[in-house]
Amino acid sequence: MDPLSEFINNLVSNLGIGTMNFVGAIVFILATIVFIMELAGYRPFLSRPYIRKHTTKWDAMALVTVAICAALFGGGLALTAGIVFVPGIAYLRPAQALTTVFGILFGLPGAMGSAVGNFIGDIFAGTLTLGSVAGFIGNFMSAYVPYRIVYTPGKADINTWQDVVRYLLAVVAGGFVIAFYIPWWLAVLSIIPAEVAWIGVFGNIWLNGLITPWILGLILMKLLYPFTRQWNMYWADHEQIEFEDDPELKKAEAAASA
Amino acid sequence: MIDLGLDINVVRAIGLVFVVIGIGLWAYYARRSKKDSG
Numbered sequence: 001m002d003p004l005s006e007f008i009n010n011l012v013s014n015l016g017i018g019t020m021n022f023v024g025a026i027v028f029i030l031a032t033i034v035f036i037m038e039l040a041g042y043r044p045f046l047s048r049p050y051i052r053k054h055t056t057k058w059d060a061m062a063l064v065t066v067a068i069c070a071a072l073f074g075g076g077l078a079l080t081a082g083i084v085f086v087p088g089i090a091y092l093r094p095a096q097a098l099t100t101v102f103g104i105l106f107g108l109p110g111a112m113g114s115a116v117g118n119f120i121g122d123i124f125a126g127t128l129t130l131g132s133v134a135g136f137i138g139n140f141m142s143a144y145v146p147y148r149i150v151y152t153p154g155k156a157d158i159n160t161w162q163d164v165v166r167y168l169l170a171v172v173a174g175g176f177v178i179a180f181y182i183p184w185w186l187a188v189l190s191i192i193p194a195e196v197a198w199i200g201v202f203g204n205i206w207l208n209g210l211i212t213p214w215i216l217g218l219i220l221m222k223l224l225y226p227f228t229r230q231w232n233m234y235w236a237d238h239e240q241i242e243f244e245d246d247p248e249l250k251k252a253e254a255a256a257s258a
Numbered sequence: 259m260i261d262l263g264l265d266i267n268v269v270r271a272i273g274l275v276f277v278v279i280g281i282g283l284w285a286y287y288a289r290r291s292k293k294d295s296g
Contacts, residue, residue, distance in 0.1 A: 078276065
């Protein structure tokens with residue numbers, strides 16, 4: 001057995017299927033509540049007031065953004081289908097890097113596009129099952145969590161080491177949610193045996209949710225962020241929200257005062 | 259499970275079409291959005 005699979009095998013064996021199911025249940029319930037709240041126009045916060053209305057409007061441009069993200073992610077999944085990562089255990093999903101990037105750049109429409117894109121990928125890859133319901137919300141969350149962590153333009157430009165570390169941690173958090181969300185659903189509905197869900201599927205999703213967004217996602221962020229700002233497609237520009245740490249705003253203020 | 263039973267190369271070809279549509283849409287709306295903002 002290769003070292004990666006052995007590590008995940010040991011991790012799950014040490015924690016036990018019961019613990020994995022317990023953590024999975026908590027992640028599933030919380031993530032589903034957040035997903036429903038966001039669809040209803042509300043957002044949870046860690047400070048008072050704990051629930052506020054969010055600023056995303058589902059206008060024509062937001063729907064176009066969903067379509068762009070869905071086409072690119074769904075198409076990317078189909079285009080790179082069947083790349084074996086660990087024989088018999090894991091397939092590599094390079095397109096998984098897109099969910100993090102879409103979430104940070106486009107906000108909620110990017111997260112929704114990732115969810116729809118995964119559904120499209122499942123249809124063409126022949127893996128459309130009841131598990132795809134969890135795939136839908138899980139991929140939404142894998143974009144949404146990094147979006148909430150790398151929330152402002154000053155963080156999303158990834159120009160400092162702190163920004164890089166924040167991005168890498170945001171990917172870990174997003175990967176954690178999707179890696180627990182989908183296997184729990186698969187195990188609870190007995191779509192696959194719990195052992196297979198927590199060793200095979202958990203490891204596969206966890207590795208894909210970390211490795212490709214860490215490497216490919218970081219490169220894409222650096223490449224696409226300036227153009228997204230320039231094209232007025234960054235979520236905060238579209239929703240007309242100004243942040244104090246926005247380098248563009250600071251530049252404009254400096255130019256105005258000069 | 260719903261399996262369309264497509265050959266892997268057909269799946270990849272469809273994927274490529276979707277990616278091209280996605281990039282095309284992005285380029286079109288990026289141009290339009292840039293124009294709108296002046």
